Amino acid sequence: MKEILSGNEAIARGAYEAGCLVASAYPGTPSTEILENVINYKEINASWAPNEKVALEVAIGASFGGARALSCMKHVGVNVAADPLFTASYTGVKGGLVLIAADDPEMHSSQNEQDSRNYAKFAKVPMLEPADSAECKEFTKLAFELSEQFDTPVMLRSCTRISHGKSVVELGERVTGLPTPKLVKDAPKLVMLPGNARVRHPLVEERTLKLSDYGSSAAINRMELHSSEIGVICAGVTYQYVREALPDASVLKLGMVWPLPHALIREFAAKVKQLFVVEELDPFIEDQVKAMGIACQGKELTTLCGELSPGRIQAAFAKAGIIKVAASEVIAAEPVPPRPPNMCPGCPHRGVFYQLNRANAYVTGDIGCYTLGFMPPLNAMDTCVCMGASISMGSGMVRALPPEEQKRVVAVIGDSTFLHTGINSLMEMAWNKAPATVIILDNRITAMTGRQENPASGFTLAGEETSEVNIPELCRVLGIKHVRVVDPYDLDATRLAIEEEMNRPEPSVIITNRPCCLIKGAGRFEKGKILEVDQGKCTGCKACLRIGCPAIEWKPNPDGNKGKAFIDPQLCTGCTVCQQLCKFNAIGGRK
Amino acid sequence: MDTTITNILLVGVGGQGILLASEILSEAFMLAGFDVKKSEIHGMSQRGGSVVSHVRFGKEVFSPVVPEGQGDILFGFELLETYRYLSLLKPGATVVANDYKIAPPSILLGQAVYPQALPEKIKAKFPDFLLVDGQGLALKAGDVRAANTVMLGAVSKRLQIADGVWQQALEKMVPKKALEINLKAFEFGRGL
The missing domain is CATH 3.40.50.920 (Rossmann fold)
Structure with missing residues (x-):
């Protein structure tokens, strides 16, 4: 049967057809949909991990237990997973082990455009690179076979145009007759103490030569x-x-x-x-x-x-004069107002960034939807490097600064990013008494990549209820004495919390508690009363425009007098942040 | 061998349902026996940003991305976005656009104005231009959310694909409870 599949759907299908039993990943564009499709195959135990290092280790463990196992991540995720990757290259595998790395040339949705092929060479593991969805499926299957044949983890490199491109794929059946997973003691291969690792390394070098020979006669080249x-x-x-x-x-x-x-x-x-x-x-x-x-x-x-x-x-x-191309007529592009991405109407992050801007905070930021707090008119993010770096960079920054500037440093991080690699950073900050302020924007989901569950959201990838990390308690046990939870829709309370904690010469954490406005059900986001602007009361002061909500539009007055603000009832979620900014009581519930 | 490839670009604003529309198109081309490739960007751009989806079909398609200046049909879900991407088209291309405006941030904030007379400007560059009241016809079909399907119907008339194939693609891709309204919306668009 033929179907049109994205590269990510085809990789998931390939894992299914290959008899994969365990899959683990951390969401990251353009890799996210692989696991979201793997979960549709009931034969595979698929789950999100808190970060890519853990995801790869889950897969390595499953492989050592004898199962075919898959781990998926975006290119920068491999940086996080590099530690286990390099040594798994020495141990090799029991069941086939495949690591998908999805690159993002052009940085459509990433902070850099590192080339993952260097990791294959560096870690000395083979890497396959498919050119369409049909190859995504076939190469994923082949990757599992090569992994077992050559006793090595195998990387498969995708990129945005492959992962998010769709093309026609012929579906096949799932393989049967693979060995049943079981525990096997094999310390010389699986315990990488120096004495054992010294024996394994030459095998890795021989393997690379054998793989090069294989490649010269393999159909994929x-x-x-x-x-x-x-x-x-x-x-x-x-x-x-x-x-x-x-x-x-x-x-x-x-x-x-x-x-x-x-x-x-x-x-x-x-x-x-x-x-x-x-x-x-x-x-x-x-x-x-x-x-x-x-x-x-x-x-x-x-x-x-x-x-x-x-x-x-x-x-x-x-x-370069190598070919001749006939000149073709080109329709010139004309400049029009840009349309950059923006936080959604009702996003609980908006009021926090508004108040951070007003408090003249220097914000060390992190990776997520809230990175958009950088955009005008909020203009409230000053650094963004990698997952988890907001807290540790803030902690380092205060050590370098004179006392009067120390208090301006506020680290901002989302719940999923905090659980990914922010916990170690907060531990460091508490331990070393760095007097920065941390804001954890807990919207109960991994929002930017399309709303994936995380260890604090209470649900697994399969949608089952599970344990929930208690973020305030976690901060306390890490050694933070001043932890407070605030409603980010309450602008005054948010401002007060930010001002007080910025002035406190000790480490402190503020946690916001409103869910992402795109997560419905399970008692999460609920719309408020839709708001409207009373045109008689609106003075055209533009205070409500300072939050950059897509639901609020400025309409200039054709007579040349002051314009007025309008709220689009289709977009408004009733968060009331704009209402709190209006000094003239012009914003109220829609009649 | 016939190496002709038809290049379609779907443009609009993240959240408008462009991905589903491009999936229905791709499905129809596959059902009609063509090789199909499609490409778009997910992730950050979906947050209300500008979105482009590329769909290509023919006997054998290589690149999933439409080469610059080679677009045959531009399928615009929003007027400003339709205008923004005209340079992706070849001269003489077809433009089918929804008569619908969504203001980008600079316009919401009163720092810029929505460009005037866009339909006239588009028509001046591309005489084969159809402006569709997507929202209005969708409402007539029973649900304003079927505007994309109205547009799909309008575009379908410019593609040499049998009626039955479109119906089959819609049946496969549209949720059952919304199918009747969408089939109606498609017919309204096809009748334009």
């Missing part, structure tokens, strides 16, 4: 011979771009990007007059081809930054 003038080595979505941009070129399409198939590359290079490597981000393949002593061109033509596309590749080859 293939030559498509057309003209002998131009030969292009490429992989993943870039293969699709190359086929479209350079239809006459011969192509060596790599399905395995580490280790490279040296024999096959030499064979291909000998068949073409001019050899090129076209790849997004780093010159990963190019550097290795050059190190083999084979002349080729790569980053001389294409950029190190951002995505490629058929047009960009064509333009680069035309500019």
Whole structure:
């Protein structure tokens, strides 16, 4: 049966067909939907982990127990999971172990565009790279087989255009007859004390050589011979771009990007007059081809930054005089007002950032919807580096500052990010007595990636009720003496809490307690009374516009007099934050 | 071999249901026997930001992304977004746009104004332009939320795909309880 699947849906399907039994992940764009689809296959035990390191360790444990196991994350998640990854490379596996890393060239939804292929080389594990959804499914299955055949974790690299692109996939059946998981003592392989690890490392190096040989004859690496003038080595979505941009070129399409198939590359290079490597981000393949002593061109033509596309590749080859492209008529783009992302109407974060701005706080921020607190008119975020860094960076910053500036430092972090890697940071801050203020924006969900459950939300990925981390108590046991919970829809209470804790020369935590306005059911978000602006009372002072709510629109007066504010009843959730800002009582419940 | 590929771009504002519309389109092309690819960006841009979905079909499709300046049909869910992405089209392309406005932040804050006379400006560049009262016709069909389906109906007339295939795609992709209204909305759009 044929279906149109996204790359992420196809990876989930591939894991199912491969007989995968355990899957663990932390949500992160563009990888999130893999696990959200795996959970639809009842044969697989799938769950969210608090972070990527834990997710990979869950999968490693399942593999050591004899099951085929999957872990998924976005590219920066692999940084968090790097510790177990590098040593799992030495131990190898029992059941097949596959790690999906989803890169985000162009940074559509990420803080950097690191190239995950470097991790495969660095950790010395093979990496497959599919070029469409059909390959996502097939390569995921193959990854499990290679993992067991070569006794290694296998990485599969996706990217935004593959994970969130859809194409046609032929569905298959789930494999049967895999060994039943059971406990097997195998300390020389699984206990990585120095004496054992020294034995394992040479096996890892031999494995890489064997995998390179495998790659030279494997069907996933293939030559498509057309003209002998131009030969292009490429992989993943870039293969699709190359086929479209350079239809006459011969192509060596790599399905395995580490280790490279040296024999096959030499064979291909000998068949073409001019050899090129076209790849997004780093010159990963190019550097290795050059190190083999084979002349080729790569980053001389294409950029190190951002995505490629058929047009960009064509333009680069035309500019270098390698191909000729007929000039086409172009419709000029005209400047129009931009439409950046914004916090939703009724978002509980909005009032907090409004008050942080007014309090002249210096906000060390973190990763989540609330990073949008950076946008005007809130303008209340001053740093954003990586998951969990808000607290530890605030803690470090106060140590460097003169006393009068110390109190301005406020770290802002969401519930899911706090549980991901913020707990260690808060422990450090309490332990070392750093007098910064921390605000945990607890909206009871991992909102930015599409509302996934987390350890404090009370539900599992499967929607079952479960234990719930008590965040205020957790802060107290970490050593924070001053922990207070505030309603972020109450602007005065929020302002008071922020001012008092900023002035306190000790570590303190404020926790906000309103759920994300997109989570319905289970007693979570409830709409309030929809508000409207009394046009007779509105003086056009624009105070309500300072929160940047998408439900409030400024309508200029055509007569040239002052305009007035309007509230869109379709968008308003009745959070009342704008109402509290109106000094003229012009905002009230809709009649 | 016929290497013709039809490139469709769906543009609008995050939250308008663009992804579902592009899924229904893709499903119809697959059912009609074509190779199909589609691509869009999820994540941050969904928070009320500008959204573009690419759908391509033909005998064999390589890139999931429509090459710059190669769009054949622009399917606009919001006027300003329709205007923003005209440069993705080839000259002579078709534009079908919903007559619907959502103000972006700078306009909400009174720092910019919504550009005037956008339909006329679009028509001047792309004579094959259809402005659809998506919301109005959807309301007539029974639910304002079916506006996207009205638009889909309007676009469908410009694609050489059998009636039955569209019905099949809608039946597969639209929840059962909303199907009747959506089939009606589709017919209203197709009748334009």
